[in-house]
Structures are given as structure tokens and as C-alpha cells.
Amino acid sequence: xxxxxPGYVDExxxxxxxxYPGVEAYSPADFRxxxxxxxxxxxxxxxxxxxxxxxxxxxxxxxxxxILVGEAGQRVQGLLARLGLTHSYVMLNVYLYSVFGQAAGxxxxxxxxxxxxxxxxxxxxxxxxxxxxxxxxxxxxGTLAKRAFGVWEGSSPERAARAATLHLAxxxxxxxxxxxxxxxxxxxxxxxxxxxxxxxGHLPALGAAVVPEVTPNLRPYGETWTEQDLVAIPxxxxxxxxxxxxxxxxxxxxxxxxxxxxxxxxxxxTVPKGARSWPTL
Amino acid sequence: xxxxxPGYVDExxxxxxxxYPGVEAYSPADFRxxxxxxxxxxxxxxxxxxxxxxxxxxxxxxxxxxILVGEAGQRVQGLLARLGLTHSYVMLNVYLYSVFGQAAGxxxxxxxxxxxxxxxxxxxxxxxxxxxxxxxxxxxxGTLAKRAFGVWEGSSPERAARAATLHLAxxxxxxxxxxxxxxxxxxxxxxxxxxxxxxxGHLPALGAAVVPEVTPNLRPYGETWTEQDLVAIPxxxxxxxxxxxxxxxxxxxxxxxxxxxxxxxxxxxTVPKGARSWPTL
Numbered sequence: 001x002x003x004x005x006p007g008y009v010d011e012x013x014x015x016x017x018x019x020y021p022g023v024e025a026y027s028p029a030d031f032r033x034x035x036x037x038x039x040x041x042x043x044x045x046x047x048x049x050x051x052x053x054x055x056x057x058x059x060x061x062x063x064x065x066x067i068l069v070g071e072a073g074q075r076v077q078g079l080l081a082r083l084g085l086t087h088s089y090v091m092l093n094v095y096l097y098s099v100f101g102q103a104a105g106x107x108x109x110x111x112x113x114x115x116x117x118x119x120x121x122x123x124x125x126x127x128x129x130x131x132x133x134x135x136x137x138x139x140x141x142g143t144l145a146k147r148a149f150g151v152w153e154g155s156s157p158e159r160a161a162r163a164a165t166l167h168l169a170x171x172x173x174x175x176x177x178x179x180x181x182x183x184x185x186x187x188x189x190x191x192x193x194x195x196x197x198x199x200x201g202h203l204p205a206l207g208a209a210v211v212p213e214v215t216p217n218l219r220p221y222g223e224t225w226t227e228q229d230l231v232a233i234p235x236x237x238x239x240x241x242x243x244x245x246x247x248x249x250x251x252x253x254x255x256x257x258x259x260x261x262x263x264x265x266x267x268x269x270t271v272p273k274g275a276r277s278w279p280t281l
Numbered sequence: 282x283x284x285x286x287p288g289y290v291d292e293x294x295x296x297x298x299x300x301y302p303g304v305e306a307y308s309p310a311d312f313r314x315x316x317x318x319x320x321x322x323x324x325x326x327x328x329x330x331x332x333x334x335x336x337x338x339x340x341x342x343x344x345x346x347x348i349l350v351g352e353a354g355q356r357v358q359g360l361l362a363r364l365g366l367t368h369s370y371v372m373l374n375v376y377l378y379s380v381f382g383q384a385a386g387x388x389x390x391x392x393x394x395x396x397x398x399x400x401x402x403x404x405x406x407x408x409x410x411x412x413x414x415x416x417x418x419x420x421x422x423g424t425l426a427k428r429a430f431g432v433w434e435g436s437s438p439e440r441a442a443r444a445a446t447l448h449l450a451x452x453x454x455x456x457x458x459x460x461x462x463x464x465x466x467x468x469x470x471x472x473x474x475x476x477x478x479x480x481x482g483h484l485p486a487l488g489a490a491v492v493p494e495v496t497p498n499l500r501p502y503g504e505t506w507t508e509q510d511l512v513a514i515p516x517x518x519x520x521x522x523x524x525x526x527x528x529x530x531x532x533x534x535x536x537x538x539x540x541x542x543x544x545x546x547x548x549x550x551t552v553p554k555g556a557r558s559w560p561t562l
Contacts (some may be wrong), residue, residue, distance in 0.1 A: 001298050007288045008521050017521035018282050028559040034552050063344060063550070065520060100559070174487040239346060239520060240289050240298035243317040256549075260562035264552075268537075269344070271315050271546040278309040278381070281543035 003236035005066065012124045016117075023242075025113035026097050032062075032149070032264065037096035041066040041073070041237050046091035046130050050083070052137045053074055053145035054205055055173065056095040059253040060268050064246050067093050069233055072174040073237055074249050077231040079171075082219075086214025087234050092127050094118065096149045104161035110149050115215045122152045126162055136246060137209040138166050142173030145216070165207030176238065187225065196268065197222035197280070212269070245275035284517035286322075286347065293405045293412075297398075298365055307378050311385035313343075313545065317403050319376035321402070322354070322518050323348040327411050330492055332419045333357060334426035335530035336386065336454065337376040340534040341547050344528050348374050350514055353455040355530050357422065358512040359479060360452075363500075365493025369415070371406050373454035375399065375429040381545070383460070389427050403433045407443055415514070418490040419447050423454030448490030453479045456467035470505065477502035 008017040018223040020037045028034070039059035042048060053067070060070035068076055068091050080089055095114070108114055116255035126132050140169055141145040149170075153163035173179070177192040184191070200220035207218045221229060250272035257263035289298040301318045309315070319338035323329060341351035349357055349372050355467070361370055376395070380386040389395055407413050421427040430451075434444035454460070458473040481501035488499045503512060514528035516546070526533055531553035538544035 002301065004298060006290045006295075007286045008285075014287075017285060017551060022521070023558065032559075034526070034556060034558055036527075037522045039522060045428075065522060085391065190297045241301070241318045241320060241346060243315060245315070246317075255407045261557075264559065264562060265557055266552075267550045269550060275315060276542075276546055277304065277315055278313075278545065281545060 002240070003234075004240035004242070008039070008044075008271040010044070012120070013127065014119060015173070020096060021113055025111065026085065026108075026276060027116070028093070030048055030100055030108060031056075031097035032100050033074065033100060035062040035267075036065075038062065038065055038067050038093070039096065040090065040092055041068055041233075042090040044125070044131060045092060046133060047088050048125065048131075048138060049134050049213075050080065050085060051125055051135050052080075052089060053138065053140045053149055054091060054093045055142055055144050056093050056097065057101045058098060058245070059255050060251075062098065062267060063253050063269055064238055064242060065237055066233075067091055067236070068273065069246065070120060070253070071230070071249070071251065072141075072164045073233060074230040075174040075225070076139075077233060078229045079139070080204060081231045082213050082217055083206055083210050084216030085210065085262040086213050087214050087236060090135075091123050092118075092125065094144045094266050103214045105144055106116065109144050115151060119152055121151075122160075126152075126166075127158065134211075136166060136211065137206060138168050139166065139206070140170045140173075142176065145173075169204060169206050169209075172204050192225065193255060195222040196225070198215065243271075243275075245272050248272065250274060285521035285523070286518055288520065289320070289325075290302065293401070293409060297405065299476075300501055301377060302394055302398050304558045305400070306392065307376070307389075309556055311381055311389060312337075312426060313379035313381050314374065316343040316379060316548075318349050319343065319346055319348075320377065320553060321371065321373055322514075323371040324369060325412060327372060327408070327414060328369050328415060329406065329412075330494075331361065331366060331370045332406055332416050333361075333370060333372040334419065334421045335372060335374045336378045336423055336425050337378065339372050339508065340536050343379065343526070343548060344534050344550055345523060347514075347519055349371055350519070351534070352511070352526065352532065353422075354514060356455040356506070358514060359421075359510045360420070362512045363484060363498055364491050365495050365497030367494050368517060369494050370444065371416075373399075373402050375425045382535070386425055390402070390425050391432060396432060399429060400433055400436065403430075404440075407433075407447075408439065415492075417447060417492065418487060419449050421449065423452075423457065426454075427451040428521050430488055447488060450483045450487050450490075452483050452509070454485070464503075471552070474504040475507065477504065477506070485486040510531055524552075526553050526558075531555060531557070 038061045163221045177195040180190040180191040203218045256268045257266045319342045335349050375517045453476045458476040459474040462469040484499045538547045
């Protein structure tokens with residue numbers, strides 16, 4: 001039997017996916033609006049125990065239509081596994097659309113039309129009595145996610161009161177190490193070790209704040225990623241019929257083109273070698 | 282406001298997408314099982330007035346996760362428009378997975394495990410009292426679809442009785458002209474004219490059998506496709522957040538690779554030039 005994400009049938013989600021902002025809120029100069037909005041990943045049925053806030057969807061997410069599916073998502077899934085969570089979480093992003101150019105991400109985090117719609121989602125997963133009752137912690141991935149949560153928290157007494165009941169873990173973004181090494185010239189090993197030390201430091205308090213589904217394993221990360229630190233996306237997180245390799249660790253979607261114009265226009269989807277189950281051609 | 286396909290939440294569809302056959306029924310030598318099953322397009326809520334039976338999903342369908350979305354789908358959408366149908370239809374395929382090699386399609390149409398699951402879907406859309414009551418006609422696209430419907434019709438008295446209430450239009454497959462020209466060496470203009478004459482010939486009886494939503498226009502097709510003959514896929518047929526160009530006439534997905542092995546493994550998704558709304562890079 002296969003499990004799958006049922007999508008957005010119930011309220012308030014049916015209305016949210018009917019009423020998403022487009023170019024009037026998200027400038028095509030700064031966001032890849034042309035690939036469509038990607039809304040969430042995980043449970044919208046009241047079973048979520050943790051809210052994860054990411055940044056924006058990338059290439060894998062533009063195809064699978066769920067957020068945090070690529071390598072960043074697998075790292076987060078591994079963090080949740082350490083906390084004893086296998087599927088009782090919900091994930092939202094700061095932005096509905098993929099950021100075009102890193103700096104653009106910082107410019108728009110407080111744009112009123114972007115904030116207003118983001119707050120409707122945050123209200124749904126943190127305040128709606130049928131969706132949010134079991135959420136006890138928020139994991140904000142990176143600076144923008146932390147700021148977005150802060151904007152929500154500071155925007156009304158009701159939101160502030162709810163935030164006061166939640167443990168906030170503002171951790172390094174799951175691909176902080178790569179971004180930081182590129183930007184600073186530091187060796188990737190060093191930025192990776194720094195990121196993993198940051199994640200390790202958050203484990204004890206997160207472990208105390210979250211009711212696990214299975215026995216947690218709060219051992220700290222090492223100095224580099226190991227195979228055990230990345231966990232595949234559960235089948236029930238993707239739409240019905242999604243290929244199994246869309247959930248696996250091997251990369252399968254890449255923006256590709258001979259120049260910037262064509263690269264923005266193209267995503268190549270490739271079955272990873274390990275998933276090529278057909279007779280060799 | 283945006284409309285979208287709500288997916289497979291209600292029964293019998295929730296069970297159907299949980300229980301689809303894989304490689305035990307569909308050989309990877311003959312079907313692109315690795316791209317996952319694609320189940321349907323259109324209404325599963327009882328509002329469908331016509332069942333369209335297609336053959337198998339192709340590249341556009343592997344990405345959009347709904348059937349008959351590419352050019353074949355746009356031609357069918359145009360045929361439905363002539364009948365006065367804008368969204369009250371449901372579409373199923375003979376095969377859940379993309380056929381690898383045209384001959385393979387003919388070999389497996391009566392395979393018991395493929396038939397058994399296909400019949401569960403046909404029963405749902407033709408016999409289930411909550412899903413099927415308004416369906417008065419079946420449009421079978423091509424030989425395989427006609428045979429698949431015949432197998433269903435002949436498999437039980439209940440199914441035969443239901444089939445007897447339906448008008449069956451067994452029309453040429455929407456890309457018959459291209460396939461026939463390739464196979465026979467006839468000019469594409471001739472095979473196109475033959476296909477359009479075939480479709481035109483079915484219009485009067487179909488028009489009489491279908492209750493239209495809007496005023497039908499049963500005028501015959503010309504000798505070649507015109508712009509008016511192709512109609513874009515309605516927004517409500519694709520999952521929430523799907524880019525608008527996934528529904529438009531311009532091609533946007535192609536299998537691509539330097540050899541047969543890599544071509545089977547890859548689909549390039551490209552935003553059509555007319556949908557590149559960003560400032561030139």
C-alpha cells in the first residue's frame with residue numbers, strides 16, 4: 001500500500017491555495033514566479049508536533065510541488081529523526097516562490113503582501129484549533145526564517161501569546177555550510193563542522209520541547225555529514241503516484257542552460273542511476 | 282482566485298491511489314515504471330458527463346501528474362469544447378505508466394493484473410452512484426482505448442448493462458496523424474486530414490448523446506489543425522500551484538539525452554518563451 005499527501009482539500013487550506021499572491025507581491029526580477037508557488041510539506045491534519053520554517057523552494061521542489069525535498073530537506077528530515085519524529089511535522093517556507101539571487105531574499109522578508117499571506121499560513125498551523133494543537137516547537141532554518149517567525153510573533157498579542165508557548169530553535173540553514181564557504185572562501189569542511197556544531201547545540205533543548213513519536217537519538221552530529229544524518233522524505237509527504245526517487249537522497253533536478261536566461265527557464269529531471277530499474281538500452 | 286484539482290481524497294479514489302500496481306504488473310522493459318503512475322484528469326465528484334479513455338502518459342504528464350495535458354490533451358480539450366463541455370468530464374488511460382516502444386502497448390492491453398486495476402477505475406467512474414450518474418458517453422482515443430473499454434464491457438453483466446446506456450465514440454487517437462505518417466510514409470497533411478475527418482464524423486452522434494454545459498459548436502474540423510481546434514487545459518484540472526504554462530499549448534517537457542539510456546532517464550522542463558515573464562537576463 002502506498003501513502004501520499006492528500007493536498008489542500010480542507011479549510012483553511014483550500015482557500016489558501018485558491019488565493020495565493022502572484023507577481024503583484026512577488027517581483028519576477030527577484031523570484032522565479034514562473035515556476036509557481038510551492039506551499040508546504042507534511043501534516044495539515046492536527047498531528048504535527050513541530051513546525052519547520054524554511055526559506056524558499058528550489059529545483060526539486062518546483063517539480064515535486066512540496067518544499068524541502070532536495071538535499072536540504074533530507075538534512076532536515078535527519079534532524080527530525082534525531083528528535084524521534086518520523087512524520088508528525090509541518091513545514092512552511094518564508095517565500096512561496098524560489099528566490100532569484102540570494103540578496104533578493106533579504107530585501108523582501110517584510111514586504112506587506114508577502115507577510116500577509118505568510119501569516120495566514122502561520123496562523124493556520126499555529127493557531128487553528130484543528131490543525132495546531134500538538135505543535136510545541138518551531139525550527140527556523142536560517143536567518144530569514146527566524147526573522148519571518150519574529151515578524152509573525154510581534155504582529156499581534158494573540159500571536160505573541162502562542163509564540164510564548166513554543167520552543168523556538170533558530171538553527172543554521174541546512175545548506176548554510178555550502179553558502180558560507182562560497183561567500184567567505186573558508187573551506188567547506190570548516191563551515192560544515194560549524195553548521196553541525198550549531199545543530200548539535202540545539203538538540204538537547206529541542207529534545208526536551210518535543211513529544212517524540214519514536215525513541216529519539218539526540219547524539220551530537222560529527223564534524224561532517226554521514227549517511228545516517230540524511231533521511232529520505234516519507235512517501236506520505238508527496239502527492240499520489242510520485243516516483244520513489246523524488247524522495248531519495250540522490251539529486252534528480254537541476255537548473256541547466258547555456259546562459260542565465262536559459263538556465264532560469266529550464267530544469268532537467270533525471271532518474272538517478274540507482275533508480276534505473278529498466279534493462280540497459 | 283485559483284482553482285485546482287483536489288486529488289484523491291474521497292473513496293474509492295483514496296484506496297485506488299494507495300493500491301496501484303508496480304513492476305509486478307508493468308514490466309520495466311515495456312513501461313517507464315520509474316516515472317510513477319499517472320491516474321486521471323478531470324472530475325471525480327459526480328459532475329462528469331463524458332469519460333475520455335486515452336492510452337498512456339507521456340513527458341508532460343510525468344511532470345504535471347495528470348493525463349492528457351500535452352498536445353494530445355489540448356486536441357481532446359478542443360473536441361470537448363465542440364461538444365459544449367468546459368470541465369464536466371473525466372479522463373482515464375489504458376495504462377498507468379508510459380509505454381516504452383509503441384508495440385509494447387499492444388502486447389499488454391489484456392494482461393490480467395493491468396486489467397484488474399483498470400477495471401476498478403472504470404467501475405468507479407461508470408458504476409459508482411456518486412461519481413458516475415451523469416456520464417452518458419465514452420470517447421475512446423485510438424485502438425487500445427477501444428479495446429480496453431470492450432474488455433470492461435464484456436467482463437460482467439452489470440458492466441455490459443451500463444455500457445448499453447452509453448454512447449461510445451471510438452475515435453482516432455489525438456496524435457494518430459503523426460504516428461501514422463511516421464509508420465506509413467504518407468504525408469502528414471494526408472494523415473491529419475484523415476484524422477480530422479474521423480473526428481468530424483463522430484461529432485453529430487456525440488453531440489446528440491452529451492448534455493452540454495455551454496452552447497456546443499459541432500461544425501466539422503477542416504483539413505488541418507487550426508488554433509481554435511486546440512484548447513488549453515483548465516486550471517482546475519491540475520494540482521494546486523501548478524505553473525500556468527503547464528496547461529498551455531506550447532510544448533514544455535521533452536525526453537532528452539545523448540543515447541537511449543540517458544533519454545529514458547531524463548525529461549527537460551522548459552518555460553516556453555511566451556511565459557518568460559522575468560526581465561531578460
